[in-house]
Amino acid sequence: MDVQLKRGILEICVLAAMREEDAYGYKIIKDLSSFMEVSESTLYPILKRLEQSGCVTEYSVEHNGRLRKYYRITETGHDRISEFLNDWDSVMRAYRFIRGDEMNDKK
Amino acid sequence: MTKNEYLKKLGRALRQITRAEREKSLAYFSEVIDDRMEEGISEEVVVAELESVEAAAERIITEARAQGQLKAKHSVWEIVLIVLGFPLWFPVLLTISLTVLTVYALVWVIIGALFLVSAALVVSGVAGIVGLFMYLGSSAGAAFAIFGIGLAGSGLGIAMFIPVLYIAQAYAKATPAMWQMVKSRKEVY
Numbered sequence: 212m213d214v215q216l217k218r219g220i221l222e223i224c225v226l227a228a229m230r231e232e233d234a235y236g237y238k239i240i241k242d243l244s245s246f247m248e249v250s251e252s253t254l255y256p257i258l259k260r261l262e263q264s265g266c267v268t269e270y271s272v273e274h275n276g277r278l279r280k281y282y283r284i285t286e287t288g289h290d291r292i293s294e295f296l297n298d299w300d301s302v303m304r305a306y307r308f309i310r311g312d313e314m315n316d317k318k
Numbered sequence: 319m320t321k322n323e324y325l326k327k328l329g330r331a332l333r334q335i336t337r338a339e340r341e342k343s344l345a346y347f348s349e350v351i352d353d354r355m356e357e358g359i360s361e362e363v364v365v366a367e368l369e370s371v372e373a374a375a376e377r378i379i380t381e382a383r384a385q386g387q388l389k390a391k392h393s394v395w396e397i398v399l400i401v402l403g404f405p406l407w408f409p410v411l412l413t414i415s416l417t418v419l420t421v422y423a424l425v426w427v428i429i430g431a432l433f434l435v436s437a438a439l440v441v442s443g444v445a446g447i448v449g450l451f452m453y454l455g456s457s458a459g460a461a462f463a464i465f466g467i468g469l470a471g472s473g474l475g476i477a478m479f480i481p482v483l484y485i486a487q488a489y490a491k492a493t494p495a496m497w498q499m500v501k502s503r504k505e506v507y
Contacts, residue, residue, distance in 0.1 A: 235349070235353070236346060236349060236350050236353070237349070237350050237353035237354060238353075240350075250368075250369050251346075251347065251350045251368060251369070251374075252347075252368070252369045252373065252374035252377045252378070253377065255343065255346050255347075255377070255378065255381075256377055256378065256380070256381035258346075259381055259385070260381065260385075263385060275352075275356070277348075277349070277352060278345070278349070279349055279353075280345070280346070280349060
């Protein structure tokens with residue numbers, strides 16, 4: 212997949228992974244692993260970027276004598292997801308056009 | 319590779335990004351490794367499954383560069399301090415350098431003086447022989463005394479020559495090592 216496209220989708224997937232409940236790094240990797248291969252080192256810059264753009268906030272919780280960082284999705288983050296889903300409708304129309312479905316329908 | 323080795327290598331690979339950002343990255347990797355190990359996977363396997371240190375570092379650095387978190391070579395303040403402090407640090411540096419150089423030269427002067435003493439003592443033997451013939455006619459006792467003193471002098475001079483030569487050689491040999499020491503100090507500052 213195109214790198215830019217994959218990165219954009221991955222950002223939204225990461226946001227979606229913390230929609231139900233706050234998540235920590237490894238949990239996000241596990242949740243996404245069923246449909247997308249994400250390495251630790253790929254996830255880190257994404258989380259950083261999401262935090263930088265105000266889509267997530269982070270806080271630390273003690274766990275087994277060490278600190279674990281949790282990420283919580285913000286209002287901006289939720290907006291990003293809806294925006295992506297809206298965009299996706301036009302992407303799907305473009306997709307059908309590229310496949311030639313529309314033309315086939317007209318025939 | 320153990321977790322600590324991985325983190326240490328990663329830390330070294332991330333030297334060009336700011337300290338705060340580097341520590342954050344290392345904390346993240348430390349947490350992810352711990353989380354995996356908690357699932358019962360061995361440390362060795364967890365670390366082996368991670369991306370290579372180089373690849374991980376590259377991703378982190380690329381992102382840090384995009385967000386302007388690379389370390390400045392010298393901060394503006396450091397440069398200002400170096401420039402403003404010039405009247406202070408330059409004379410101090412000059413004094414230290416000249417003192418070191420003087421002490422070094424002084425030792426050579428002492429060695430040179432010892433050579434001269436040795437040579438002068440050897441020459442005193444010649445003077446003793448001259449004295450012997452000069453005074454032999456007037457006072458045999460004085461003549462032999464002068465000759466004896468001259469002889470003792472040259473003996474001492476010859477005996478001294480070898481150790482002084484040895485000291486000079488040792489000092490000359492130690493010079494590069496001393497220079498290295500001065501140079502490494504310079505790098506510290």
